[in-house]
Amino acid sequence: MAGLYVHFPFCAAKCSYCDFYARVRKDWKPYVEALLREISDNDVLVPATLYFGGGTPSLLPAGELARVAEAAQTAFGVQAFDEFTVEVNPDDVTPEKAAAWRAMGATRISMGVQSFDDNHLRWMRRRHTAAQAEEAFGTLRQAGFGNLSLDLIFGFTGLDDADWMQSLDRALALRPEHISCYQMTGRWADPDEARCRRQYAQLQQRLAAAGYRQYEISNFALPGHESRHNSAYWTRAPYLGIGAGAHSFDGDRTRRWNTPDIDAYVATRPGGMETLSDREVYEEKLMLALRTVRGLTLSTLTQAERAMLAQKEPVLEQLSKTGKLMVTADSVRIPAGELFVSDGIIRSLFPD
Numbered sequence: 008m009a010g011l012y013v014h015f016p017f018c019a020a021k022c023s024y025c026d027f028y029a030r031v032r033k034d035w036k037p038y039v040e041a042l043l044r045e046i047s048d049n050d051v052l053v054p055a056t057l058y059f060g061g062g063t064p065s066l067l068p069a070g071e072l073a074r075v076a077e078a079a080q081t082a083f084g085v086q087a088f089d090e091f092t093v094e095v096n097p098d099d100v101t102p103e104k105a106a107a108w109r110a111m112g113a114t115r116i117s118m119g120v121q122s123f124d125d126n127h128l129r130w131m132r133r134r135h136t137a138a139q140a141e142e143a144f145g146t147l148r149q150a151g152f153g154n155l156s157l158d159l160i161f162g163f164t165g166l167d168d169a170d171w172m173q174s175l176d177r178a179l180a181l182r183p184e185h186i187s188c189y190q191m192t193g194r195w196a197d198p199d200e201a202r203c204r205r206q207y208a209q210l211q212q213r214l215a216a217a218g219y220r221q222y223e224i225s226n227f228a229l230p231g232h233e234s235r236h237n238s239a240y241w242t243r244a245p246y247l248g249i250g251a252g253a254h255s256f257d258g259d260r261t262r263r264w265n266t267p268d269i270d271a272y273v274a275t276r277p278g279g280m281e282t283l284s285d286r287e288v289y290e291e292k293l294m295l296a297l298r299t300v301r302g303l304t305l306s307t308l309t310q311a312e313r314a315m316l317a318q319k320e321p322v323l324e325q326l327s328k329t330g331k332l333m334v335t336a337d338s339v340r341i342p343a344g345e346l347f348v349s350d351g352i353i354r355s356l357f358p359d
C-alpha cells in the first residue's frame with residue numbers, strides 16, 4: 008500500500024528538545040507553490056494514504072493545506088484517501104480550522120501534546136497548557152473526527168514515575184483512538200536507564216489495561232485504529248515524500264530525498280538518491296519488522312536473506328533461550344517485554 012507524505016517544515020517557535028528540521032518563519036506561500044509544483048511532477052504511484060507532517064502543518068492557513076490536498080487528489084487521481092492524517096499542535100486548533108481540515112478530507116488528526124504536566128510543557132517550550140490540549144481534543148471531536156492520536160514523551164530528566172502515570176491517565180481520560188509515545192533523546196534524555204525502562208513498562212501495562220493494543224515500539228491503538236500510513240513504512244511499502252527534507256522510497260532499494268533547506272527547495276529542489284545494497288536491504292527489513300509486535304515474517308525474506316539469518320543460528324538460539332526473541336517456523340519477533348531494548352537485539356542479528 009503506497010503512501011504520500013507532505014512535509015511542512017514551519018513552527019511557531021522551536022521546542023527545547025526538538026531535533027527535527029523545522030524553521031520559525033511564516034513565508035509559507037512560496038513553499039506551498041513549490042509543493043504544488045513537486046506534486047504535479049509526480050504521478051507514478053497511486054497512494055492509499057496521505058500524511059501531512061512537520062514541523063507544524065496546523066500552523067498554515069487551512070486554505071493552503073486544502074490546496075495541497077486537492078492537488079494531490081487531482082495529480083494521483085484519488086477521490087478520497089483511505090487515511091488522511093494531519094499533524095497538529097493544540098494551540099492551533101480552533102473550531103474553524105478543525106472544520107476546514109474535515110472539509111478538505113482529513114480523516115485522522117495526530118496531536119502533539121507531549122505531556123499533561125504544565126511544568127514540563129513550560130521547559131519544553133511548548134506553546135500550550137495541558138488544559139488547552141484537552142480543550143483542543145474536544146474541539147476536534149466536535150468537528151467530527153472519530154480517529155484522533157496523541158503524542159507523548161517519556162524518559163526525560165525531571166519526569167518521575169508518578170508524573171508519568173498522571174500524564175498517561177489524563178491522556179486516557181480523553182479516550183483517543185491512538186497513542187504514540189516516544190522516549191526522549193539528546194541532552195534532555197534521562198540518564199537513569201532503569202527508570203526509563205520502568206516508565207516504558209508502565210506505559211505498556213496501563214494502555215493494555217485500557218484496551219489499547221501495542222503494534223509497534225512506540226505505537227498503541229484501540230482495535231482497528233492502527234495508523235495505516237505508518238504501518239506501511241514498516242513493511243517497506245513504497246512511499247513518496249513531497250517537500251523540503253522529505254524522503255521517498257520505491258519499495259525495493261532506491262531512496263530519494265529533497266534538500267531540507269526551505270529556500271533551496273523552493274528555488275530548485277536539489278536532492279539526492281541512493282541504491283541500497285543487498286545487505287542494507289536485509290538489515291532494513293530486520294530493523295523495521297522487528298520494531299513491530301508482529302515481527303518478521305520469514306516468507307518476506309529472499310533465499311539469500313534467509314541464508315544470512317541462518318548464519319546467526321547460535322545468536323537466535325541464545326536470544327530465544329533468554330526470552331528476548333520468539334522464534335517460530337515462519338516468524339521471528341521480539342516479545343513486548345523486550346521491545347525497550349530492541350535496538351541491541353536487532354543489531355545482534357546483523358550479518359558479521
Ligand code: SF4
Binds near residue numbers: 017019025027
Ligand atoms: S512543534 Fe514539533 S517540529 Fe516544531 S519545534 Fe516543536 S517538536 Fe519540533
